[in-house]
Amino acid sequence: MPFLQINSHHFFANYQALRQKIAPNNPEKLAIVLKDNAYGHGLKEIAQLANNVKIPSAFVKNTKEALEIHSLFQHITILYPQTLPDEALLKECLEKPNLYFAVANLDFLNLLPKGAKIELKVNSGMNRNGICPTDLPLAFEKIVQNQLELVGIFTHNGFGDDLGSEFFTQQDNFLQIKKESLKLCENFHLSKPRFHSLSTSGALRIKNSPKNQLDSPELSDDLYRIGIGFYGYLCADLILEIPIRLQPIASLWVNKISSLSLKKSQRIGYSGVSKLDRDAIVSTYDIGYGDGLFRLREGMELCTKEGFKILPRVSMDCLSIQSHHQCLCLFDNVWEWAKAFNTIPYEILSHLKPHIPKQIL
Numbered sequence: 001m002p003f004l005q006i007n008s009h010h011f012f013a014n015y016q017a018l019r020q021k022i023a024p025n026n027p028e029k030l031a032i033v034l035k036d037n038a039y040g041h042g043l044k045e046i047a048q049l050a051n052n053v054k055i056p057s058a059f060v061k062n063t064k065e066a067l068e069i070h071s072l073f074q075h076i077t078i079l080y081p082q083t084l085p086d087e088a089l090l091k092e093c094l095e096k097p098n099l100y101f102a103v104a105n106l107d108f109l110n111l112l113p114k115g116a117k118i119e120l121k122v123n124s125g126m127n128r129n130g131i132c133p134t135d136l137p138l139a140f141e142k143i144v145q146n147q148l149e150l151v152g153i154f155t156h157n158g159f160g161d162d163l164g165s166e167f168f169t170q171q172d173n174f175l176q177i178k179k180e181s182l183k184l185c186e187n188f189h190l191s192k193p194r195f196h197s198l199s200t201s202g203a204l205r206i207k208n209s210p211k212n213q214l215d216s217p218e219l220s221d222d223l224y225r226i227g228i229g230f231y232g233y234l235c236a237d238l239i240l241e242i243p244i245r246l247q248p249i250a251s252l253w254v255n256k257i258s259s260l261s262l263k264k265s266q267r268i269g270y271s272g273v274s275k276l277d278r279d280a281i282v283s284t285y286d287i288g289y290g291d292g293l294f295r296l297r298e299g300m301e302l303c304t305k306e307g308f309k310i311l312p313r314v315s316m317d318c319l320s321i322q323s324h325h326q327c328l329c330l331f332d333n334v335w336e337w338a339k340a341f342n343t344i345p346y347e348i349l350s351h352l353k354p355h356i357p358k359q360i361l
């Protein structure tokens with residue numbers, strides 16, 4: 001069987017490095033993003049590692065993910081609670097005091113029952129999810145009217161990876177949103193919600209930048225939503241020169257199904273697109289694009305960690321490699337795969353299907 005090996009030592013080292021750079025004096029501000037099966041790494045497995053280092057807050061995609069790990073965190077926010085049409089799961093989530101619903105539109109405020117705990121998402125310039133800042137008063141009215149509990153107010157800065165001023169413009173916009181929210185809290189006699197806006201690259205950047213020293217603790221962020229950093233990657237523009245060493249935590253291993261001794265110029269797989277340039281042993285291994293691996297095809301060249309050539313095309317459930325070994329490592333760092341497919345590590349990782357067995361090292 002194939003398996004995804006999770007290196008817990010790398011995870012703990014990443015945690016220490018991120019904590020040191022982002023919140024050395026307030027480790028509780030470091031939250032972990034576990035959405036989409038922990039970026040393909042295994043939700044329960046990564047949640048357990050996060051629990052080992054006492055990370056108090058987590059973010060998940062939907063109600064199902066929240067319930068799977070609800071006992072491991074003090075605070076869990078469901079980022080996309082409306083994406084699973086399952087009333088029973090929703091009801092169960094509503095009964096758990098540590099589960100919060102992200103609210104990205106005003107209508108959802110009318111759908112949630114009394115007592116539901118929410119984190120209100122406000123658009124600060126990414127122009128993707130969230131209510132318009134000018135609708136804040138209306139949102140507060142509905143929250144009070146419907147007796148919802150306002151746990152947090154957040155936004156998502158979509159420019160953390162890029163050199164340029166937009167990142168800071170969005171931070172300024174969120175600062176205004178925070179000020180307005182504090183006023184509204186006072187008017188409506190609500191206690192201060194927690195504020196958060198930054199993911200891995202943004203959080204590292206702000207700590208790295210002398211420009212953004214907020215002097216009022218009330219207005220500083222209470223939380224950093226760290227995803228990709230925990231998994232060992234940083235996708236920010238190199239020109240930002242963010243000084244941190246992170247190590248990928250996942251490596252993907254495959255086992256041999258069968259071997260053939262082939263002659264020079266014999267062709268392999270669908271349409272025979274791979275052709276041997278010498279006599280060689282070629283074996284198939286037990287993973288394919290049906291397991292979420294990207295479909296390597298003609299013109300793409302990738303090798304295993306050991307240096308054996310992967311022979312396109314990848315099939316749905318298997319792939320061919322010029323090797324006779326029983327067990328091989330397809331990657332312990334997905335940057336090569338991301339480059340070959342002109343994408344980012346996030347996409348290669350989150351594609352990996354949950355059924356791939358996990359082995360914690």
Ligand SMILES: *Cc1c(COP(=O)(O)O)cnc(C)c1O
Pocket residue numbers: 033035079156198199200201225226227228229
């Ligand atoms: C995915 C996500 C994050 C984490 O981003 P990384 O770049 O992986 O750190 C943070 N916040 C929200 C709202 C997200 O959806």
